[in-house]
């Protein structure tokens with residue numbers, strides 16, 4: 001690797017994790033090695049990526065807080081907007097192109113870094129200005145530019161292809177890079193795993209604070225605020241990885257509660273169960289944790305039934321998840337465990353295999369069991385060429401249909417929800433209605449839901465749970481009582 005300098009790193013203070021910039025050098029090296037062995041790539045190929053832009057709020061001069069685009073982050077770890085980056089595939093030489101900011105911006109932005117500053121900060125081989133891209137790539141005799149075009153299998157949106165003035169005079173290939181980078185991002189390196197463990201540790205600690213802080217009479221958004229305060233103050237995490245879901249009572253049955261029209265603003269009531277799904281990110285590496293607990297600190301018998309059914313499901317998957325296992329089979333295992341528990345406690349009746357055959361599980365858990373997690377909370381690579389998405393209820397919502405392999409990071413997040421728009425038609429359905437016990441189901445009409453979400457690393461022969469929060473009924477009641485002492 002040319003030009004490596006020791007010491008370049010990202011950190012938010014001594015109490016936080018130090019991310020060595022060598023993490024990104026390793027990613028670039030993996031990318032070059034992979035491209036070098038790709039027969040479609042000729043000699044003198046150069047990867048060219050465009051980083052994220054500053055995004056203004058509508059037509060104003062106020063911007064959303066900038067967060068780097070994830071493919072660019074994976075390669076370079078650059079925290080500011082308007083950069084480009086190039087990697088020479090044969091030599092792995094790395095070049096950043098920074099925006100040329102007018103000197104009087106010093107008044108607004110503080111000292112404007114020089115190219116030398118940026119070279120040291122990100123530990124790359126060269127730094128130039130964005131307006132020099134064409135000349136620099138010509139001087140480097142780039143034969144073909146590999147640019148990034150591909151569809152995100154979760155959002156359906158297409159990545160932004162790098163474009164600069166003068167690109168028309170280069171040969172460009174925009175089909176090779178996306179599948180290559182996407183596949184590499186699925187498998188986390190030791191340095192990436194360290195950052196993911198850190199984001200998870202900080203978020204786990206914040207969830208423990210939530211268990212202790214919850215009280216009837218609070219508003220849901222106050223839980224959001226306590227989490228963000230903790231992860232920012234104690235963990236140096238300036239961003240959360242996705243919109244907070246802090247849902248008490250029936251709101252827990254709204255899977256993406258917390259959106260703009262339902263902004264976590266309900267009152268938390270005595271006797272309700274609460275679902276909190278929040279994760280901090282650090283250096284753009286994410287976490288995604290859900291806890292469920294009674295607002296007043298004590299599970300009712302019905303809350304306990306549903307909570308323990310979901311916990312059993314989560315633990316069954318944790319025990320079974322290992323290399324070679326098909327993820328949709330883990331989804332089926334999670335569903336089956338929940339259905340068995342619901343039968344045991346009299347909400348439904350009949351043969352569980354018959355229920356599985358008619359996809360009854362998707363009535364109680366309409367979302368997928370879990371998803372890859374990394375630089376994006378719903379990380380890329382879930383459906384590479386050759387992996388088909390199921391069309392069956394529940395299974396079609398899975399964000400990956402892959403076989404698990406070592407070094408994948410994935411969430412395990414079974415849930416059981418009482419979503420009236422699913423349950424009511426199912427109870428009238430000629431095939432499904434026979435399984436329900438209406439008088440028992442009636443008790444759960446306003447229950448909401450329970451989700452238990454952990455983030456695991458697939459290891460050689462099993463999985464490591466990076467999420468460390470109290471999970472049993474006894475442990476949750478104990479930590480909640482501690483918070484009230």
Ligand code: GLY
Nearest residue numbers: 242277288413453
């Ligand atoms: N927080 C989003 C999810 O669990 O997938």
Ligand code: MN
Nearest residue numbers: 288411413453
């Ligand atoms: Mn998740």
Ligand code: MN
Nearest residue numbers: 277288289453
């Ligand atoms: Mn989540």
